[in-house]
Amino acid sequence: MSTDKKRFSADGPAPRQRFWKEAGVQETADGFTITLDGKPVRLPGGNPLCVTARPLAEALAAEWAAAGLDDPKGRFTPADLPLTRIAGTKIERVRPEREHIIATLADYGAHDLLCYRAETEGPLTVRQAEEWQPWLDWLNERHGITLRVTHGMMPIKQPEPALQRLRTLLATRNDADLAALGVAVPALGSLVLGLALADGAITPAQAVAAASVDERVQMERWGEDAAILDRIAAMNEDVTDAARFMELGRG
Template sequence: MNDTPVTPRSSAPATRRRFWDHTEVVSEPEGFAVRLDGRPVRLPGGAVLRVGSRALAEALAGEWQAAGGGGKGGEFAPSDLRLTRIAGTMLERIAPDRAAVIGVLLGYARHELLCYRVRYPALLVERQQQEWDPWLEWLRARYDVVLRSTDGVMPVDQSPEALAGLQSVLEGLPDGALAALGVAVPALGSLVLGLALVDGRLTAEQAMACATLDERTQMELWGQDAEQAARLEMLGMDVKDAASFLALLHADS
């Protein structure tokens, strides 16, 4: 075949063997496309890997150039193409069906991390107030959306007005921002922090530090958990990918 799928389908092996020597970015009427030895990269659904930002396209090409150790015959996996994954989501999942992705993101609002507080230990209670309250207030001031909080074990129901307001916010975002949120929000467990990241109010590191307040405090009180720390590091990489994607997407504007 002349075109290359970004990620293997479910029946394909976890890794693939690199068959190209060089990558390049080509300016086309529809945007900037990534090519491998002159051949376009195609996503699993058949779309060409083409974006509106040259800076992003160059970064995508860089991923493909580094994949498999940078030489023909090397093995690469989807995890080597982290920005390509987000671009693929933007092109093949969000562009044709924004409503489905928005619905998934709204599900996180119904269980918003910042709205679930503890009653003890006192140190964590205080830190949640100090670090989480300002972002709920930011949401109110920025988007006129008020979310309810609880310190009990039962779920808190957010008002229809709040959910409608968040839906309106999401509907107003471009496809690229929704693609970034699709990666950042599950990692953070927070739509509010994801929106602050997209809005440029938080860096990836700041958003992750806020989202992992509970875990960091528990490890401070009871000792380090290597498995937990490794998991948080992996989630942090997702948030950094989302932030990098956004920065590159808007670098040319």
Template structure:
């Protein structure tokens, strides 16, 4: 029998909250999260502990809030910062090369590289909003990405992929964990890197990544499935951005 507490693998309905107080305590050079005096353990038995006091406080706050509504049930979705911290502490160190490869795959299918075929309002918006980010990527990382009209796959140059690989290999575990949330949400490695380097707000980047969806709704009217998808994307990107800011606060 152990008193360690693990983040749940929960059913959609959630699990019953079983603690009263979430706190942080000193742990090595950082701070660990405890529930009623017992440490939160990640799936591989790592203690949920971070060096940043601000991040540790936020982790404790999300555990404190989880399950206080919805009949006292809590779900993994209630703990987004814990999810990113868990990736930083366990997944990235154990699977770093695989994580880099999965992120690098987005360079070959980056949202910003696939444009509307006809010269429409959408294609004009894409050029206006997306070209500056591709120029920033080339200037900052030395990665010049090709652009195509339509959805047929295009092959990016070996030089561009190598430059982006070098960028990802130089990233810290925390930065890769942030990218691991932001890049799939946005469908763009370039926009994920823009978030990481704090070049724009999560809201602006989400808006940039959803030009097509916004154009569809302008033409056909609001669609709750689309608005829900945009909202989920916005939350994921905001969580990744908040994690990064808290981590840097120390």
């Protein structure tokens, strides 16, 4: 299957047509607005695409400058604008719904991937302990939060003080970090790994490697699986975009 067919498949988002010649950045009283041929980019809710950090604004403008250029018909999809999607979430979802976003992210901590180990002893439980426990230890040492670990899939109830600390910790994050965590945490299945990413304690590649331990052990035993490799690659893209958004937003 060609790249174009994958990008513009019938079950994917409808492609849009490039209509502008130049993308730029305009400084305003509220920050840095992204423009197309001098006119502000408007998000679906009508808000201008405006951020407070120039490096992030320049990266957003670069996305729009490149969108559609690699297609003979000038078509592009939201997948070509990953940083814009996160910025849009920050402006139109996180800003007006901070408490809901914090509660949603904290719920991943209540059921964090790193806390659920294989039920029977074997190579998988060894690898899970090796690659997951250091990040639970990091959470305790860095933020004073201890999460319980179980073996098997039966839900475990985390201590309420720990969950409250997670909510408090998330409340200290700015809107940009919460928007980026809203991409990284569901992709990883782990709030712990997401927080380590936000703190710069783990790289995107390390976070994805940790989150995909089960899949990698499975492939080491049974051979590579194209569907699993595609899922890991998609996870890597999401986590890398989220980490880049947070880094640029602090510039």
